[in-house]
Amino acid sequence: MLGLRLRSFLFNVGWYVGTAVIAIVGLPILLMPRRAVVAWADLWIDFCLWWLRITCRITHRVRGLENRPAGPVILACKHQSSWETLAFHRLFPNAATVLKRELVFIPVVGWAMARAGNIAVERGSGASALRGLLRQARATLAAGRSILIYPEGTRTPVGSDAPYQAGTAALYRQLGVPVVPVALNSGVFWGRRKFIKWPGVIDVEVLEPIPPGLDRETFMATLRERIEGATGRLVADAERRPAWNERGTSC
Template structure:
């Protein structure tokens, strides 16, 4: 019960901090895109700090931090893996659900840093939307973060990898950096309880451009799932 109360307090102050930082950063971000990056990075680092002190949830980002124009293909288990990645990479931008554009504060800052909204639905149209957003002439350079499974996936749940990541990998000719995580063990995709422990996002060795599509997808899924399973086992999650 005490941990649940601490979790509720943490969540309330987390969103309060978002509103407070928006008041300060929005006027700056209107005129300077760099201020939008400063805002999201500062906020994410604050959430990591407050999670440690309020609910005992420590966090680490392992591996070489991607820089330049690269694709980051990450396991997605909860909002906290977004927090960890954005707190470290210099110019993050996401393939995100189109509905998030209308989220207060979050939606505007997401567009300002170059996130690409995509409507869920028919696969072909979703891929076309992704490519238009990624290759648009006004799209800022940076690290494009995409979730190959298309949504948050709870620990221990199997969900197929989608081909959209491979299409972007082929069309852009960029390096793809896989990323594994165990954050869902402590910060679930649903519910209020935040558990103490060590949440990790780990950047894995990059996949160079030019791989065959099928080989790329097989390697990507194997690397991410194997590393994520290892992180979850280290966190005490009983994988079957």
């Protein structure tokens, strides 16, 4: 356990220091075109994922990419960890992520999120928030980009049963494009608000798309069944691996 704590500590130190250096050195890039901001974000994310692999021995693999249709779609993704907020930018390039509006006010990092063309939504504003979400989403699709949304709206611990929010259903009904569910097990290795990061391979699975045209109740039930069913399977697979069974004696 001491070794795990040390590796997790080293990751956090490198993450914060590396982020600060990349942010300060690249600050003028915020004045440049969007493609330069995206390249800057790619550099930062690549550093973070590399440092995570070096210090905590966490890697990932992706299955089912062939299930994603050509053209813009709505990617509805399970959200268990900070990991996917980093990795999905690289796994699903050019997708606009739906995020909390307050995040774009974080110095440098938040400004870069906004300049990269993500979709910022005011949480708790009801109908006005949905109108703002739909307005930005339509502009994103018109630009030929996909939309990435976390249906639960926040990170949820492994095994939790959080409700799916209305935003995903609103996008599905109004935009008329397929919704591609995405399952994962990142929370097994990098838990929500957890300091320790356990070594292993994070699995991401792109599932069969849901075509447009279903009624709201059928759509939401289908989306939840596919994401939660696949996520439960991926979590169980991770927990059967030897590294999981050795957690009590890891050092």
